[in-house]
Amino acid sequence: MQGLANRIMLLWGFRRALVAILAGAVGVLALPPLGFFAALFVSFTILTWLMDGNAGDEYGGVWGRLRADFATGWLFGLGYFVAGLWWLGNALLVDAEGFAWAIPFAVLGLPAVLAIYYGLATAAAGLLWSEGWGRLAALAAAFGLAEWLRSVLLTGFPWNAIGYGAMPIPVMMQSAHVIGLFGVTLLAVLVFAAPALLGSPGSRRTGIVIACLIGLLHIGYGAYRLEAAPDVKGDAVAVRLVQPDIDQSKKLDDKERASIFEEHLALSSAPPADGKPEPKIIVWPETSIPFILTQNPDALTRIADVLKPGQILIAGAVRSEDMLPGTPPRYYNSIYVIDDDGQIVAASDKVHLVPFGEYVPFEDVLDDYGIANVSEMPGGYSSGNTRSLLKLPDGMTFYPLICYEIIFPGEMQDAAGVADALLNVTNDAWFGDTPGPYQHFLQARVRAVELGMPLIRAANNGISALVDPYGRVVAGLGSGKRGFIDTSFTRSSEITSDDLIRRYAFWTLLAISITIATLSRVSFVSNKN
Structure with missing residues (x-):
């Protein structure tokens, strides 16, 4: 696994861009109609290794690293959104005479704009990048915040948020009742990126154990909630x-x-x-x-x-x-x-x-x-x-x-x-x-x-x-x-719930993730110096 990670980290130029786009596109397999959620393990593992490659380039300085991180996330997002939203062009074919000219803007232009959110997410995560599972916390926090922003800025368009890939069936949906879509998204990125630790030198146990526990809690809580569902009374x-x-x-x-x-x-x-x-x-x-x-x-x-x-x-x-x-x-x-x-x-x-x-x-x-x-x-x-x-x-x-x-x-x-x-x-x-x-x-x-x-x-x-x-x-x-x-x-x-609880849960998870990422970054810089 470490050999594969090294090859991906060392990619350059066109090949690096293509791998980033394909990594994003593969993640769409987790969405309907397929619902193959395991595809996102591939996507975020590769994205993490690409980010590791950016961290290893010390010649570009801070701004060069930010540009590289943004480009990596933007290309990843471009692949994800083109593969997930290409069908928007079908609406323009209903009146092809009047709107066919706009198909490239819908199929490529909109994904290119939405990909900016993912570019900003990887750029922000790069500021707190480190070794070990702390960098996964940075990536999770950045994507959770980016998806929330995507739902509110410029009228919002949270279609196909990453969290939906972790909720293909009811037993995997129940966590949303407690932490909402964006809380699920944050934790999902943390879990989906965890296999990247297998390609990293040094200790991997903590991150893998945490990811496994989150995944088990996600499914276990869903099974418990469905099993404990009360018989609804009334006419x-x-x-x-x-x-x-x-x-x-x-x-x-x-x-x-x-x-x-x-x-x-x-x-x-x-x-x-x-x-x-x-x-x-x-x-x-x-x-x-x-x-x-x-x-x-x-x-x-x-x-x-x-x-x-x-x-x-x-x-x-x-x-x-x-x-x-x-x-x-x-x-x-x-x-x-x-x-x-x-x-x-x-x-x-x-x-x-x-x-x-x-x-x-x-x-x-x-x-x-x-x-x-x-x-x-x-x-x-x-x-x-x-x-x-x-x-x-x-x-x-x-x-x-x-x-x-x-x-x-x-x-x-x-x-x-x-x-x-x-x-x-x-x-x-x-x-x-x-x-x-x-x-x-x-x-x-x-x-x-x-x-x-x-x-x-x-x-x-x-x-x-x-x-x-x-x-x-x-x-x-x-x-x-x-x-x-x-x-x-x-x-x-x-069984209705309070939206305020879900919002507090998301912001709490975000704060915890940023704290972990920051402490990991401080420790990483101290050890490096």
Whole structure:
């Protein structure tokens, strides 16, 4: 192992860059749909040895070392994000005539920007680099902080955070309930980089033992929590999740609007599957109503005709809001709650919009260059000022999250204790049969685990499912399948957790890791001198 480590450390030029890119790309195998978490052991072991090679170059000085460390992390991140996000180009092919030109920016440009976070992480870790397992603590702290920053800066985009690679199945998700995504990420990097110690001279025992203990605690706690999961008591609520699997190009065709609407109604009015009870709640996916509902009273009447007494429809729709005379209306990506009389009884607007997908940043400037949003709405969408809880007539409350809002842990810190379930409506048809919908679904499941709340998820195409508070799929409909799911969930808030605890846990782990790395660095410099 030490011979392999030496060969990687001594790589130079093009070969070194290629190995860094490939190391990042290999790590994507840990993400859905494969979920081969062991791939990240390869990625972070190689990254650690590459960093060791930078530390051995004493001719460049401090700035030269910083540049080398940043370049190593940036190349690693480029490989990781290109391999993990290439499917974004599929969304631009839906309207290829208008947006195919932007595919290189989506497939290479965005990963190049996101890779800066990993470059900054390795540069920061390099400042505290030493021998032994102290350098692993530095790398773990730097990546944990970088992933947190990636979730909050420039509207945030924490898609495929490293921690998800350590949570492919429910037994490996439960740690997120206590320390959150970023706490899992920090510890995961520490564990995944541990094999690098086998290629280092001197004592390796401490770091290997610590990594093994963390891994065993991660899995052991998950097994304990699943085994100790209480039987949820209360009345089960029957729900139907509609997944129409409508091609995105069809959704953009004005001539298809009526047929799309009728297709949703047909799936909603079908008899229950396998003798299950009539659903009390029917959920349609994001932007499932293909026109401005408030401008089509006949559509509300049609919905009322389909709904049985006492049934509720929750549907994604575009909401318009008239502005001052002479100015265009504002459009919102919204969710409506509609009762059996065809009355809209609750609504919620999307707060966290997708840049260049639903709105264009600095639109006044970029519009001159012909850069428009990918959505079909003229002028794009406006964001809601606040997130409104969806309160149903029977008193049940859902916490609404539209599309990728569910990937942000910080978006739902006030959900626990105020809602009976998370509700996520999405339209992953933009991405076709690619890893994107599977990655999205994993991140949604982890949110359910973090909060200890059931998740109700309806997708046009992607993965529609009911997920329990432990990340287990109670019932689901896979990608590319048309139909509906009749299932039920129980209202319960007994196991919800406080987001403040998870945040304190992350910052505590970060402080401990930095302290260990600093002490190791001081000892390393003293011994060297």
